[in-house]
Amino acid sequence: MTIGKRIKELRTEADLLQSELGKAVAVSSQVISNIERGYTKPSTELVNRCAKYFGVPADYLLGRTTEKYSTTEQKEAPALSAKIKDRMDQLQLNPSDLITKSEIPEDSFEDIMTGTVIPGIDVAGRLSKALDTSIDYLVGNSEYSCVIASEDEQDIILRYRQLSKKGKRIFLGMMEKMEEEKTE
The missing domain is CATH 1.10.260.40 (lambda repressor-like DNA-binding domains)
Incomplete structure (x- = not known):
């Protein structure tokens, strides 16, 4: 799915007109229309404003992840x-x-x-x-520099999040043990 299609999908889910989204992210409705139809590529700044407006990661708009929700709270963006x-x-x-x-x-x-x-x-x-x-x-939308590279990694993260505090400690202990065995 292209950037334009994702923006259009989010806009229609939010029941917004192109003019309403344009106003919210400080561009004209024509710019939104051109992006949605694939005639124009948005700037990084505009992608970031759209992502912030919809509450999704910029990487979701860019098609680099299928996750619509950030793993962290929005923080003050560092340079x-x-x-x-x-x-x-x-x-x-x-x-x-x-x-x-x-x-x-x-x-x-x-x-x-x-x-x-x-x-x-x-x-x-x-x-x-x-x-x-x-x-x-x-x-600055995520404090984590790692990119999830596969469905397996995503599955591990999602399962880890579902563990109890004790389960997380056991899991991390198992990971440390595996790391020690790898170096031996």
Whole structure:
């Protein structure tokens, strides 16, 4: 499903006109219409505003997850460049490695890191992929930098959430034991 189709689906579920959604996210109804029909790709900023308005992760709108609900509460969004730098540190990537991996021109990368440019959807997508994270993490909608990579991982997370506090402690103990056995 495309970004436009997901936005249209959420808009119709909320029983909103294109003009009402446009007003809520500070664009014209024509922009909403063009996005829904696939004529226009929304900016990262607009995707983030739509996601916030509907209470869904930006990655849901982008088709990178099927989960409509964030795993965390919305918090004050940290600067995009700070999130990129944090993730680069976690992965031990230097700027030139990230530029090469994401195929973003060096001057564009520098503009993003100084905060003078907000990247479009395509660039944000390439950055999140190169950093092995979600756009939601980069824009501050999620505090978790990991992306769920498979249905198996999602099943594990969903089952973990259903466990009692004691069950969670037992599960984590089993995971630690498996990790110890792996290193032996």
